[in-house]
Amino acid sequence: MKTLVLTAHPDLGKSRINRAWFDALTQADSVTTRDLTAIGGSEMRFDISAEQTLLQAHDRIVFQFPFYWYSAPPVMKAWMDQVLSYGFAYGPGGTRLKGREFLILVSTGGPADSYHAGGYNNFSMDELLKPFQQTATLTGMTYLRPFVAHGMAVATVEQIDATVSDMLAHLTDAELDPKIKQARLLKALEDDPVKAAAVS
Template sequence: MKTLVIVAHPNISESRINKAWKQRLSEETDITVHDLYEEYPDKKIDIEREQALLLSHDRIVFQFPFYWYSSPSLLKEWQDAVLTYGWAYGSEGTKLHGKDFMLAISTGGPEAAYQAGGYNRYSMSELTKPFQATANLTGMRFLPSFVLQGVRMLGEDQVRESAEEYINHITLSR
């Protein structure tokens, strides 16, 4: 199964987690790592190129740090530009039908903060509903997310372990 991981981190050089994940992903033969901030520093997205990338893969993963209860801005801009009516959705928009879709998210806050009664009051499943709705609208199958929380408190061994767990999650999920 060919997997496309779309990485969206505006300061990946400063991120222990997303940088480690990206590095580990690049060692896999059936995974294409596509870093939006590296590819589009001018924020001018090549829509046809992006759509071709999507078409050539079976599984799509959005990897990002959780920013203000969503993704970094370039990933949102990418969605607006690339997932167009008549291509990704609408009566003629069937190009993504049947593909797998999942999220790989890191949070600075601990898991306890993301639940009913927690600091943020909502679970990660509730907060990622817009992504689940995107999968539904585009005919993709939403798979369980890979979420690593409390990343500021992790040691180097835990960061390395998380990268291995991430690879297993995105390659073994069905």
């Protein structure tokens, strides 16, 4: 499994959490990391053909970013607008991303309890990340359960370190693909007729 991590932070040098994740991911096996701000420059212009070649050379595409105004920083959108082009990612013949996996790694300033109905951010992360989920769906990728680290604006060094290991564990979870987990649960039911009878 070859993983491509596209990191969208306006200034990784000033980042605490995304820098820590970027550094850990850069050391990880079979992972290619790309700092989109450094690559796109102040104009946020990308070499579309090079970016598309890289995408096709990887099985899992990861968007990594801090949550900014309930979305990703603008360099992520600039990259998407340029690289996920008609005839490549969607539209006639636009099937080059089909069958790949798509995963989001995101940090928020707000605490976990704010990202619920009735919390001060009102909506869950699953709801707020819907445009990314639908982008994955339209381009034929399997949307994986995102990794979210909440309350990161004021995180201690220990808390940041903990998110690094949790994030790496999430990335290497063998059952991140929902079909794999579902198949195992179904098999366990088949192997246990008593439980199978109870849930049928």
